[in-house]
Amino acid sequence: MTPALRLTDLHSYYGKSHILQGVNLEVGQGEIVTLLGRNGAGKSTTLKTAVGLIMPRQGRVELAGRDVTGQPAHRIASAGLSLVPEDRGIFQLLSVEENLRIAERRGSPWAIGDIYRIFPRLEERRKNGGGQLSGGEQQMLSIARALLNGPKVLMLDEPVEGLAPIIVEEIVAQIRLIRDAGVPILLVEQNLAVCSQLADRHYILELGRIVLCASAQEFRGDPGAIDRYLGVKA
Amino acid sequence: MIYLFQVLNGIGLGMLYFLLAVGLSVVFGLLQFVNFAHGAFYLLGAYLTYDLTTRGFSFWLAMPMATLIVACIAAVIEALLLHRIYKLPHTFHILVTVGLALVIQEMVIIAWGPLGGSVPAPDGLQGVVIWGDFIYPQYRLFTIGLTAVLAGLLWWLLEGTRLGAIVRGGSESPSNMALLGYNTLRINTAVFGFGAGLAGLAGALAAPIRGVEPFMGIEALSVAFVVVVIGGMGSYTGALVAGLLVGVVQSVMTTLWPEGARLMIYIGMALVIALMPRGLLGRA
Numbered sequence: 001m002t003p004a005l006r007l008t009d010l011h012s013y014y015g016k017s018h019i020l021q022g023v024n025l026e027v028g029q030g031e032i033v034t035l036l037g038r039n040g041a042g043k044s045t046t047l048k049t050a051v052g053l054i055m056p057r058q059g060r061v062e063l064a065g066r067d068v069t070g071q072p073a074h075r076i077a078s079a080g081l082s083l084v085p086e087d088r089g090i091f092q093l094l095s096v097e098e099n100l101r102i103a104e105r106r107g108s109p110w111a112i113g114d115i116y117r118i119f120p121r122l123e124e125r126r127k128n129g130g131g132q133l134s135g136g137e138q139q140m141l142s143i144a145r146a147l148l149n150g151p152k153v154l155m156l157d158e159p160v161e162g163l164a165p166i167i168v169e170e171i172v173a174q175i176r177l178i179r180d181a182g183v184p185i186l187l188v189e190q191n192l193a194v195c196s197q198l199a200d201r202h203y204i205l206e207l208g209r210i211v212l213c214a215s216a217q218e219f220r221g222d223p224g225a226i227d228r229y230l231g232v233k234a
Numbered sequence: 235m236i237y238l239f240q241v242l243n244g245i246g247l248g249m250l251y252f253l254l255a256v257g258l259s260v261v262f263g264l265l266q267f268v269n270f271a272h273g274a275f276y277l278l279g280a281y282l283t284y285d286l287t288t289r290g291f292s293f294w295l296a297m298p299m300a301t302l303i304v305a306c307i308a309a310v311i312e313a314l315l316l317h318r319i320y321k322l323p324h325t326f327h328i329l330v331t332v333g334l335a336l337v338i339q340e341m342v343i344i345a346w347g348p349l350g351g352s353v354p355a356p357d358g359l360q361g362v363v364i365w366g367d368f369i370y371p372q373y374r375l376f377t378i379g380l381t382a383v384l385a386g387l388l389w390w391l392l393e394g395t396r397l398g399a400i401v402r403g404g405s406e407s408p409s410n411m412a413l414l415g416y417n418t419l420r421i422n423t424a425v426f427g428f429g430a431g432l433a434g435l436a437g438a439l440a441a442p443i444r445g446v447e448p449f450m451g452i453e454a455l456s457v458a459f460v461v462v463v464i465g466g467m468g469s470y471t472g473a474l475v476a477g478l479l480v481g482v483v484q485s486v487m488t489t490l491w492p493e494g495a496r497l498m499i500y501i502g503m504a505l506v507i508a509l510m511p512r513g514l515l516g517r518a
């Protein structure tokens with residue numbers, strides 16, 4: 001089957017620094033795949049390059065078999081690759097409802113009603129300004145907005161970073177619901193507990209290269225790899 | 235009685251200033267673009283109205299046509315030229331748009347001569363309104379009413395519709411708009427054309443009051459900047475409040491101390507810059 005997202009030999013630069021040095025990864029239909037790696041490994045850069053915020057110098061980005069390499073971000077996003085960025089990208093001066101309304105799209109299987117079912121907190125806060133939300137609520141709003149866009153693949157950049165454990169649980173459950181609705185997810189996350197709860201497969205990125213690709217089972221059975229590449233005790 | 239007359243004049247003038255400045259302000263909010271050609275769009279709106287009415291078109295047709303033509307011309311200029319310089323420092327914006335304003339002004343002189351002309355008040359509004367011993371031109375009253383309705387519509391458009399949310403979102407973060415699938419280049423062009431169209435409309439509405447002459451654009455530009463600075467860059471309400479304030483002060487001052495009318499406005503602006511650098515209603 002054609003993967004939902006395939007990155008092939010992706011190279012990206014910030015000015016002269018060569019950050020991505022040939023990234024290869026795939027997200028299959030219905031899968032949650034994590035991209036792990038130390039700070040500065042190039043995880044965020046990989047997501048930004050995939051969605052066209054950074055132009056790759058070399059390589060291919062394919063969305064459901066369609067080559068979208070080199071297209072501007074708004075085209076790739078319209079084609080169905082949604083990024084929930086690290087900074088969450090909430091419009092602070094727009095209300096929660098307005099943040100959602102500008103993301104609504106004809107042809108998306110998700111409507112605002114569905115969103116409020118998954119994220120009841122957002123309905124409670126719908127008249128509030130985006131800037132008045134807590135970190136967890138902002139994260140939910142950002143994910144909700146991405147869903148309204150009707151993604152073929154959802155990319156989440158550290159969605160539970162800095163959040164209280166109880167909110168983390170809530171968001172993990174929500175991510176599961178979204179996957180169960182059939183949206184493939186590429187997840188960048190430092191929180192290994194969260195990753196192993198959710199993921200079907202893991203990639204590890206080091207200095208701009210994929211150094212390990214393992215199924216959830218293989219990964220659990222290989223604490224040495226986790227130590228070696230992530231420098232934390234599993 | 236003379237004060238009521240001047241205050242009404244000031245409100246009419248102020249509403250035209252608002253119309254003129256709100257486009258400049260919204261464009262600045264969205265694009266961080268300093269547009270010294272904004273007054274030239276006002277000039278163009280006035281002259282197109284002048285031209286069309288002297289060709290025998292009714293003012294009621296000439297006004298919307300002039301507005302639309304100015305909006306289209308501005309959108310084309312934005313799409314071909316201006317969008318290329320948004321990322322450059324503000325000095326480049328000034329250099330290019332001052333050049334553009336001069337080109338438009340010279341073209342106006344070539345097309346219609348250096349002397350200017352007058353535009354009669356439209357059919358049906360040539361008379362005066364009389365309340366007791368108070369007499370006021372109908373057309374001026376009409377402009378106050380029309381601009382008030384437009385101000386309400388604009389507010390609703392910006393604050394109450396999805397389209398407005400898109401514009402406000404774009405001024406907060408273009409890259410986040412792109413992540414939601416919006417082509418920000420296209421939004422920018424549309425908003426720029428819209429703002430210029432409002433300046434053109436202000437020019438069209440002003441033409442029967444003050445006539446047309448080739449340097450009215452420069453005057454309008456300085457007023458628009460004063461209004462935007464006093465009201466706060468990017469603020470709709472700021473443009474409305476400051477437009478009215480400047481209009482009324484200027485109008486009342488012309489009876490009290492005509493030479494000082496202009497001076498007062500600039501002193502007011504200097505005070506605002508010194509005390510509230512973001513303007514009365516500007517946001518952080």
Ligand SMILES: Nc1ncnc2c1ncn2[C@@H]1O[C@H](COP(=O)(O)OP(=O)(O)O)[C@@H](O)[C@H]1O
Nearest residue numbers: 014017019037038039040041042043044045046
């Ligand atoms: N805007 C930028 N300009 C220059 N270098 C950057 C920029 N953003 C990130 N980098 C560098 O690129 C590398 C990868 O960054 P990033 O993709 O954000 O890492 P990660 O998300 O894995 O922590 C880091 O060394 C970082 O310093």
Ligand SMILES: [Mg+2]
Nearest residue numbers: 043044045086
């Ligand atoms: Mg990162």
